[in-house]
Amino acid sequence: MQQKEAGEDGVVVVVGAGIAGLAVALGLHRKGVNCTVLESSPELRASGFAFAVWRNALQALDALGVGDKIRKLHLHIQELHVISSVTGELAQRTDLTVQRKRGPNEMRCVRRDWLLRALEEKLPKGTIRYSSKIVAIEEDGNAKIVHLADGTILRAKVLIGCDGVNSVVAKWLGLAKPAYAGRVATRGLAHYPDGHGLDPTFKMFFGHGFRAGVIPCNDTDVYWFFTRSTSEHDDNGIDESAAKTKQSVLEKLRSTKIPTKVTEIVERSELSGDALAAPLRFRPPLSLALAGISKGNVCVAGDALHPMTPDLGQGGCAALEDAVALARCLGDAILGGGGGGEGESERIEAGLREYARIRRWRSVELVGTAYVVGFVQQSSNAVIGFLRDKLLAGVLAGKLLKMADYDCGTL
Template identity: 70%
Template sequence: MALVSLCCIPDLLHTRNLFPRRRKGVRSLVLESSPSLRTSGFAFTTWKNAFRALDALGVGDKIREQHLQAQRLRVISSATGEIVREADLTQQGKRGPHEIRCVRRNVLLQALEEELPKGTIRYSSKIVSIEEDGDIKILQLADGSVLRAKVLIGCDGINSVVAKWLGLAKPSYSGRAAARGFAHYPDGHGFEPEFLQFIGHGFRSGMLPCNETDIYWFFTWTRSEHDKGVDESAAKMKQFVLDKLRGSKVPEEALAVIDRSEMSDVLAAPLRFRPPLSLVTASISRGNVCVAGDALHPMTPDLGQGGCSALEDGVILARCLGEALAGKDAKGSGSAENGRIEAGLREYARIRRWRSVELVATAYTVGFIQQSDNAIVSFLRDKFLSGVLAGRLLKMADYDCGTLSN
């Protein structure tokens, strides 16, 4: 049997992280639960660490030429309307200048899909159970078919079947929710290439241009009994966001972006995260099985690192597994090959464990502080902590996953 790496991934962004293993000499099959390439989610903030991963995959420049580079971060108090922090988003970090772009999800997926050999992705393929036959994993799919795999990489999202099989802690609800939207200006939006954030007053919001015609925005808040029914439709959700923002010191031009968004382009979802302390001793890998992306480290979006860290996972996992199998053509028993696979996955787990803990914990803390309407927290945040929080955003992005040839 050829060595096959399989995963069931609701978020196709994470799926694409598997293709480096082909470049390292490992044949992969990608199982995607949806019937076709997904484009939901609009866009995501892509920091320098993600572009290092995309460069390792050979698609970094293709993404850059279609998206604006953000030049500046401006953090504005929603309670006072004052700018509490400004930062140069191109400043020099420990590993070179920073780089931040708001990347259209469909553009990224298409670019990555083009790198895959035809037939690598099998759509409408959702894993419902995992069984074992020695070192082989037997995957039962929702359509009744059965697959056998020597390596199973679970990137199947926050409700991961593979993470459950490994015994990882169930994700916790943060008490917060997020709405996201996308505004299109056919004749150009005229906004500067800067990342605007509005914090405090019980919510956290922001917007960032993707290119000359499209702007991505987000809004997070703490749910209450008064919010019932707001997510019944996109129209109600958009009106809820506008009402919240109009009751604060958010400028009119920012409100106009949300008001312009197509109602079908507005989504809302509860924010969940895996308790970071649970990852300290968690079985990120066991035998020839491991997890990556949201299946490993679901986090709140306050660092903009969910998709970025998934790309890190993909490059590091590909390198660890590829190097472990570098001698797979040499004579040796199947047990020796299985041992190399397990060693490669253990090394991946070792590298990603503390990075995952730090990302999840930092994202939760940043979100709590930025969104709080507590008088003491608000005062400390606006007067002293905003610079620290902006620094954490840049620090978390100043990470190098390496290349596939390390």
């Protein structure tokens, strides 16, 4: 059996090279703290298409030193149009550049692969260890002994779980299993080599029991999503081929008042396994309020902490907020005594407790609000639909801006 002991005091180990994991690693690097990122895949998982990046996340990216690069690669979205798929009428038009309490709002639809590569490029070579799947976690005094599938053993003085909704580290901490939201999502990216010609507008459609949207990422790429309620399947998802999934989405869209341009965008997309109907899961807010986000020298961030439905577009944004707060709290704790030395373990535990304090209620608010917003937007109930079309569209749009008006601070 291959064994690797990473020094007497061990290393800071980050599990998962997704958005949260790479952002945490970069934050620690910028603070002057080295870490090892364990990724189970053989290479960077740059799938996932795109996601909304609001002002709060762009501020976090600025703190990590990649904000300007991401801005240059993606369009500044100017407006949100909320449209009823039942009547075809515009229910709400919202200025996405409006001045908020902490400054003007900013929103861009960011390609996930480009963001991951931007974060990876800023890390020292060798930081990410690929094909490194955790199979067990043990304790040895203040250290955590991490066993990998290939027989390697790492001694970690800090263990940070950024390993997604099915997090091994979250399970070790005893966090509640994420609940199935009763909805599934299909996503895609349409590419127009000669330009798509769309305005920098986020168009969102609701009604008929589903929610759909299109957002241009840049001049050639358009991201789209389609989420629908289902009682036919459990949280293992829907076993359908890419072609069948795409056809199902198109049939739904064509039976409504949604513009043909939207169906053209979906038709133009080549679906892969990443686009198939995926179950939406969330960690119940009450369990999150009572959960042990950190325990000793172990904590979680990103989807490992707060899996949520995508109705606020804040899942990836919250992961970036986590990264800045965690790197700041942990970096200050480790470097507070000049690095290492007597009392380091106590400082680390205190730093992670402070991180948990900062992120707990923000996470509860985001998860709970996203679930309620999604329920209202996708409900096929006639009364809720009437109120949504006539009264609630503005309230729901306002929630998007409110959740983005948040300051995660700097490193």
